[in-house]
Amino acid sequence: MSRHDASNLAQRLGRQAEAVCRHYLSNGHREGRYWFVGDVRNTPGRSMFVRLVGSQSGKGAAGKWTDAATGEHGDLLDIIRESRGLSDFRDVAHEAIAFLGLPHPEPEQTSTRSKLLAAPSETSEKARRLFAVSRPVAGTVVETYLRNRSITALHGTESLRFHPHCYYRPDQHSPTETWPAMIASVTDVCGHLTGAHRTWIDPSGRGKAPVDTPRRAMGDLLGHAVRFGRPGEVMAAGEGIETVLSLRCILPDMAMAAALSAAHLAAILFPVTLRRLYIVHDPDPAGDGARDVLIERANAAGIEAIVLSPAFGDFNEDLCRFGIADLRARARVQLAPQDIARFMPVAA
Structure with a gap:
């Protein structure tokens, strides 16, 4: 298949961008003009974005994607190749042609995200409880930590709190530890708390705690x-x-x-x-x-x-x-x- 034929095939797929994503990136979901998924191999997550609406060709074409975590980018032919584990382009082309002959479902009127918002998640509730039991940062090791990062303007930081003994577990097989932590409330545009972010801090306030992952988030982010x-x-x-x-x-x-x-x-x-x-x-x-x-x-x-x-x-x-x-x-x-x-x- 020539470069011109491949370009035409990518454009035809672009006209069905959402259907392609639903078929080959089934672990993702639509949000506005984009399809969100973990990566081009259909891993669950949110770091990869596929454009669902756009021009037929060029940088802004429908079907173009970028993985914000790795910098990878490409088109829908790349998605078919990687999600199906194909190496020969002829196999990719045959798969794409076969897909274009399939009937495609209508786009969902209610996004997956809207369905998820219907009921608060368990982790969002845990985040609310964690933030509620934490206290203001003034005079705590969080203030020391931030000042050691040259951050001295702490006005309007009600979204930050301090927890003196925040649980930390390296993995499911390790015992639970406790460290001081900066607790940050994650909120929507209306100010409703949907999650929390934890930064575990060394008791001296001179830096983060000496743990493998000193930053973790929970809830709806x-x-x-x-x-x-x-x-x-x-x-x-x-x-x-x-x-x-x-x-x-x-x-x-x-x-x-x-x-x-x-x-x-x-x-x-x-x-x-x-x-x-x-x-x-x-x-x-x-x-x-x-x-x-x-x-x-x-x-x-x-x-x-x-x-x-x-x-x-x-x-x-x-x-x-x-x-x-x-x-x-x-x-x-x-x-x-x-x-x-x-x-x-x-x-x-």
Whole structure:
């Protein structure tokens, strides 16, 4: 099969993008204009995004996909190849041609996500209980931990709490340990708690606890975030809590949200009032993928998207390396002019 024939076949599949995803990526689900799944091999999860609506060809074509966790990308022919474990392209083409001859079900009117929202999950309830029994961070090891990360502006951080003895279990075969932890509430755009994020901290506050996975989340996370400030027409969204809090040090009145991962950043839901979104970019393959998907989603919703990029790995690293004055100067040139006066106070 020639390159032209392969392109035509990919375009034909693109016209049936949702049906292709339902057949070959059955462990995923639709959310808006995208199909979410773990990866191209149909692993359960949410880091891979397949465009269901778009042009016939080019970067924005229906059927194009990106895995925010790995940076992999491709088209529906790649999905067929990987999900079926095929190596010869002739077999991929035969499979695709056979699929196109199948009857395809109509797209579901009610998304899988809507069904899941009908009843709170057990882990969401556990997250609510954990957050309820935790206490404010002022004067605790959480405050020490954040200050050791050069984060000194802790206004509007009601979404963060401290638990002195939070359970940690390395795996199902290991005994349970307890460590101090920063507990963050994950909420939807209306402020309803849907999950919680735990960062286990060394008792000294000098860093994270010496465990294999010092960060874990629980509950309903997709589309939601750890939120700081009240969302309005302008907000910023990034991956990590410390990254977002670093920007809050220089933009104290801008609403911000930490989505906790690149995959969840790409899927974050927009407040109805939002008109301009600052995308806090982590410059790695996963961050690049999340940035691209989020720009596209924002533009489709009529929201202006502006990318804020750090000099190093993230804005907290910039803050720790250069200090707040340099961070302010680097961020200032990336902001819309009207937002400098509105959100960036004059340095003392």
